[in-house]
Amino acid sequence: MNTHMGNIVIDNEVIAQYAGSVAIECFGIVGMAGVNVKDGLVKLLKKDSLTRGITVSLNNNKLTLDFHVIVAYGVSIHAVSENLISNVKYKVEEFTGIEIEKINIFVEGVRVID
Numbered sequence: 001m002n003t004h005m006g007n008i009v010i011d012n013e014v015i016a017q018y019a020g021s022v023a024i025e026c027f028g029i030v031g032m033a034g035v036n037v038k039d040g041l042v043k044l045l046k047k048d049s050l051t052r053g054i055t056v057s058l059n060n061n062k063l064t065l066d067f068h069v070i071v072a073y074g075v076s077i078h079a080v081s082e083n084l085i086s087n088v089k090y091k092v093e094e095f096t097g098i099e100i101e102k103i104n105i106f107v108e109g110v111r112v113i114d
Contacts, residue, residue: 001061001097010096012058016051019065022091023054028080033068033108062101063092070109081105 001008023029032053055066065088071080085103093100 010098012056013051015056015063015065015092015096016054018095019056019067019088019092020051020054022088023067023069023084026080026084026087028072028075029084030070030072030111030113033070033106058098059101062099063096064102064104065092065100066104066106068106068108070111071107073110073112077107081107 020032024031034052053068057064067084067088069084071077084105088103089100092098
C-alpha cells in the first residue's frame with residue numbers, strides 16, 4: 001500500500017497467522033489441516049503452525065485465502081463455512097485494509113471433539 005507517508009508492506013505470513021487465529025475461534029472448526037501431498041495424509045496442525053494450513057495470495061491489491069480445515073463431527077459444514085467466511089472476511093479486511101476477493105475452504109477431515 002502506498003500512503004502519503006510511504007509504503008506499507010504486510011507479509012503474507014502475517015496475514016495467514018491472523019486469518020488462522022480468526023478461523024480457530026469459529027464454531028465447528030477443530031483446526032487447520034496439513035496435507036502431505038506425497039502420502040495423501042492429512043493431519044491436524046498445532047496452534048503454532050496454523051499458517052501451514054492457509055495459503056495467501058495477493059493479485060491486483062485483492063487477497064485470496066485458501067483454508068484447509070478439519071471440522072467437528074455433527075455440525076453443518078455449510079453453516080461452519082459461511083461463518084468462517086464472514087468472520088475472516090470482516091476481521092482480515094479490518095486488520096489489513098486490503099479487500100478480500102475470494103476465500104476458498106477445503107474440508108480435509110472431520111473429527112469428533114470431546
